[in-house]
Amino acid sequence: MKHRRYFFLLFIPVLLAVLAGVVMVLWNAVVPDVFGWRRIAYGQALGLLVLCRILFGGFHFGPRRFGGPFGGPPPHVKEKWMRMSEEERDKFKESWRKRFGG
Structure with missing residues (x-):
């Protein structure tokens, strides 16, 4: 059980780093051409990812309220x-x- 906890603690930052990279690549591939906005750096992509999570998803720790992945x-x-x-x-x-x- 301890090993799972440590794996989980290592998995979260890796997942966050990968998702920030995906956000950066997608933003830089689409947004500058479509809207004419500037490209973003990795740190900005990470900030955008966290901001979107706060605004649209919230931070839910612990078990879901009504079971299942979709409630x-x-x-x-x-x-x-x-x-x-x-x-x-x-x-x-x-x-x-x-x-x-x-």
């Missing part, structure tokens, strides 16, 4: 779903289709 229903909703009969589930699905056009 999911809260535990009380999942329990309620599991207690429903097939008829109740079909009725519930139909009401959601009517409400949200599915």
Whole structure:
């Protein structure tokens, strides 16, 4: 278990460095030609990556709130779903289709 923790601690900076490089390459390949803006250096790409993460993704440490990589229903909703009969589930699905056009 200790080895996983150390691997994870080494993996995060490497991943951040690689992503900053990807941002820099993509920016320098597309943005100057399309918008006429200047090219950016590696440090600026790293700052842009962190800024975007703060503005659009936030920093989530620890387990996800509702399970799964894409979230999911809260535990009380999942329990309620599991207690429903097939008829109740079909009725519930139909009401959601009517409400949200599915």
